[in-house]
Amino acid sequence: xxxxxxxAQMADLIxxxxxxxxxxxxxxxxxxxxxxxxxxxxxxxxxxxGQIWRAKDSSILSAPQTPxxxxxxxxxxxxxxxxxxxxxxxxxxxxxxxxEGWDVHVLRDGQVERLTxxxxxxxxxxxEFVQPIPGWTKPGVFGLAGATALFKQNLSPPGQRTIxxxxxxxxxxxxxxxxxxxxxxxxxxxxxxxxxxxxxxPALARRVDLALRGALWIAHIMMNRVPIFWGCSVVSxxxxxxxxxxxxQKLDANWAPKGETWSIDADSLCLGHGLIPSIEAPQLSGIxxxxxxxxxxxxxxxxxxxxxxxxxxFLCGDGAGIRGATAAELHGTLAGLSAAExxxxxxxxxxxxxxxxxxxxxxxxxxxxxxxTPRPGFAMLTKPDTIVxxxxxxxxxxxxxxxxxxxxxxxxxxxxxxxxMGPCGxxxxxxAIARFIALHENRPEAExxxxxxxxxxxxxxxxxLSANFDYDDLPIPKPAPL
Amino acid sequence: xxxxxxxQSAQIRRTEKVEFTFDGTAIWGHxxxxxxxxxxxxxxxxxxxxxxDADPRGAFCLxxxxxxxxxxxxxxxxxxxxxxxxxxxxxxSLRYGADG
Ligand SMILES: Cc1cc2nc3c(=O)[nH]c(=O)nc-3n(C[C@H](O)[C@H](O)[C@H](O)COP(=O)(O)OP(=O)(O)OC[C@H]3O[C@@H](n4cnc5c(N)ncnc54)[C@H](O)[C@@H]3O)c2cc1C
Ligand code: FES
Numbered sequence: 001x002x003x004x005x006x007x008a009q010m011a012d013l014i015x016x017x018x019x020x021x022x023x024x025x026x027x028x029x030x031x032x033x034x035x036x037x038x039x040x041x042x043x044x045x046x047x048x049x050g051q052i053w054r055a056k057d058s059s060i061l062s063a064p065q066t067p068x069x070x071x072x073x074x075x076x077x078x079x080x081x082x083x084x085x086x087x088x089x090x091x092x093x094x095x096x097x098x099x100e101g102w103d104v105h106v107l108r109d110g111q112v113e114r115l116t117x118x119x120x121x122x123x124x125x126x127x128e129f130v131q132p133i134p135g136w137t138k139p140g141v142f143g144l145a146g147a148t149a150l151f152k153q154n155l156s157p158p159g160q161r162t163i164x165x166x167x168x169x170x171x172x173x174x175x176x177x178x179x180x181x182x183x184x185x186x187x188x189x190x191x192x193x194x195x196x197x198x199x200x201x202p203a204l205a206r207r208v209d210l211a212l213r214g215a216l217w218i219a220h221i222m223m224n225r226v227p228i229f230w231g232c233s234v235v236s237x238x239x240x241x242x243x244x245x246x247x248x249q250k251l252d253a254n255w256a257p258k259g260e261t262w263s264i265d266a267d268s269l270c271l272g273h274g275l276i277p278s279i280e281a282p283q284l285s286g287i288x289x290x291x292x293x294x295x296x297x298x299x300x301x302x303x304x305x306x307x308x309x310x311x312x313x314f315l316c317g318d319g320a321g322i323r324g325a326t327a328a329e330l331h332g333t334l335a336g337l338s339a340a341e342x343x344x345x346x347x348x349x350x351x352x353x354x355x356x357x358x359x360x361x362x363x364x365x366x367x368x369x370x371x372x373t374p375r376p377g378f379a380m381l382t383k384p385d386t387i388v389x390x391x392x393x394x395x396x397x398x399x400x401x402x403x404x405x406x407x408x409x410x411x412x413x414x415x416x417x418x419x420x421m422g423p424c425g426x427x428x429x430x431x432a433i434a435r436f437i438a439l440h441e442n443r444p445e446a447e448x449x450x451x452x453x454x455x456x457x458x459x460x461x462x463x464x465l466s467a468n469f470d471y472d473d474l475p476i477p478k479p480a481p482l
Numbered sequence: 483x484x485x486x487x488x489x490q491s492a493q494i495r496r497t498e499k500v501e502f503t504f505d506g507t508a509i510w511g512h513x514x515x516x517x518x519x520x521x522x523x524x525x526x527x528x529x530x531x532x533x534x535d536a537d538p539r540g541a542f543c544l545x546x547x548x549x550x551x552x553x554x555x556x557x558x559x560x561x562x563x564x565x566x567x568x569x570x571x572x573x574x575s576l577r578y579g580a581d582g
Binding site: 057216387394423458 | 486488489490491492493494495496497511512514515516519522523527528529532533534535537539540541542543544545546547548549550558559563566567573
């Protein structure tokens with residue numbers, strides 16, 4: 001039982017609490033509110049929009065509109081109009097079952113707070129995978145997806161002269177945005193080949209609008225004589241205490257590096273290799289996970305329309321598998337309707353008409369996920385002295401020593417070395433370690449599950465705790481016995 | 483709408499420039515933008531040293547997850563990618579050395 005100091009605080013019981021205000025969570029909240037439910041929508045970002053439609057910050061007085069901007073503005077306007085109780089800058093760090101439903105512990109304005117809800121819709125989206133390469137920890141290296149946050153929120157390029165290296169469509173979007181925002185792109189480097197893209201033409205033909213936009217990014221880059229290196233990757237970062245350039249190498253069909261390398265000067269590098277579903281919140285609420293390479297890796301087990309085996313918990317969007325933004329919107333509506341149905345609304349007909357549209361959108365999204373997910377040879381880009389765990393500065397060698405003495409899961413590496421126990425919570429090393437073990441021991445990645453998440457899901461400063469809590473009252477379970 | 487992306491940087495209107503300090507040096511940024519964005523624009527990329535081996539680090543994920551952009555503001559360690567720039571902020575890096 002959690003004790004709040006001072007006057008006892010009786011939290012209002014919420015009908016549906018939605019975690020994540022992206023395309024999925026935003027639409028889940030709208031759908032549930034249409035059925036008269038009391039909805040609270042939480043997100044650590046200031047405004048709704050999620051990763052793809054992240055809102056501009058208050059330093060921007062006016063700027064040319066973009067497709068991401070107008071889609072985000074439309075969602076934000078709908079959420080305001082529906083009078084949904086949206087709480088921004090609110091981080092969820094723990095979820096606990098209790099008699100009436102769920103306690104959700106949040107951090108807001110430097111204070112911890114507890115909300116109680118009958119049902120939960122978890123729409124926590126994704127974070128990016130970056131294959132560790134020599135020098136990837138240098139200042140001036142940014143995540144490829146992360147860099148888009150700088151474009152959307154701050155309308156700034158990442159440097160004066162940037163190399164953009166990564167998988168899937170995002171690499172071309174990032175290069176095009178850097179040029180739009182006044183930066184220079186030194187080169188675009190992508191492990192995908194033109195043939196990989198041709199193989200996705202059937203999926204692209206189903207979304208002519210998006211295919212055309214992608215073709216424009218590529219045409220724009222080529223017309224401006226920015227070199228595009230297909231079937232290649234940045235394999236190391238040059239520079240002393242910051243990026244000064246990068247080394248590029250060809251990849252074989254399995255994406256292992258092969259042959260000569262060459263260097264290009266730059267002051268910044270955007271590097272990213274696909275997205276990984278953020279499954280920690282679903283795991284904390286007791287949902288089991290399975291490995292699905294087509295969905296981006298380990299995903300929570302879900303049924304139809306976002307239902308799960310845990311009563312009162314619904315999932316949607318990229319957090320349930322990387323299907324892209326259009327599918328996330330529809331999945332969100334479906335999950336919001338399912339949550340409303342759980343509380344007595346009648347939504348079966350509406351869901352039945354939406355389901356085929358969701359399936360169509362998902363097919364396109366999955367084709368893009370397939371282009372974005374690295375092939376097994378890519379793990380060879382990480383060299384023995386490459387830092388894999390950024391938080392603890394652990395190299396591949398230290399991790400492989402642990403693997404050799406029998407740490408055959410990322411969990412065991414975690415407890416032996418503290419890899420994944422740093423402040424990022426393993427988000428930026430866990431998958432690389434699992435893929436390394438898979439390559440090293442010739443086992444499928446499906447046999448190497450991620451470790452169970454431990455709260456807090458986000459860093460909670462001591463000051464926030466001491467203000468309201470006795471430290472012993474924290475609902476943080478003791479570490480599992482090793 | 484079909485257009486090949488032109489450079490639109492000149493069409494972006496921002497709030498006034500305001501001053502803040504980073505390791506004692508005066509830097510400008512736009513009020514309301516993220517501290518990390520202002521630091522990146524000014525070329526200050528090296529924000530902290532990794533605690534284990536003093537490896538230089540700077541903003542990486544830009545979405546509040548990696549903790550690589552940590553700096554010290556008013557005695558508190560904060561994620562610079564999630565702090566709004568206000569005039570007069572006194573920011574210090576989490577660095578062991580002072581050069582570079
Ligand atoms: C950095 C990044 C940039 C991307 N940019 C693009 C792009 O430009 N184009 C594109 O097609 N796709 C992009 N994607 C893919 C994108 O994730 C999806 O297509 C789409 O945004 C999925 O929608 P969603 O609602 O499922 O998740 P998201 O949009 O990711 O929304 C999830 C929301 O949950 C919030 N959240 C998660 N955990 C917590 C927590 N513990 N506490 C509080 N809030 C939390 C997040 O702040 C986020 O707003 C990007 C992905 C990432 C990671
Ligand atoms: S850049 Fe990763 S937390 Fe700020």
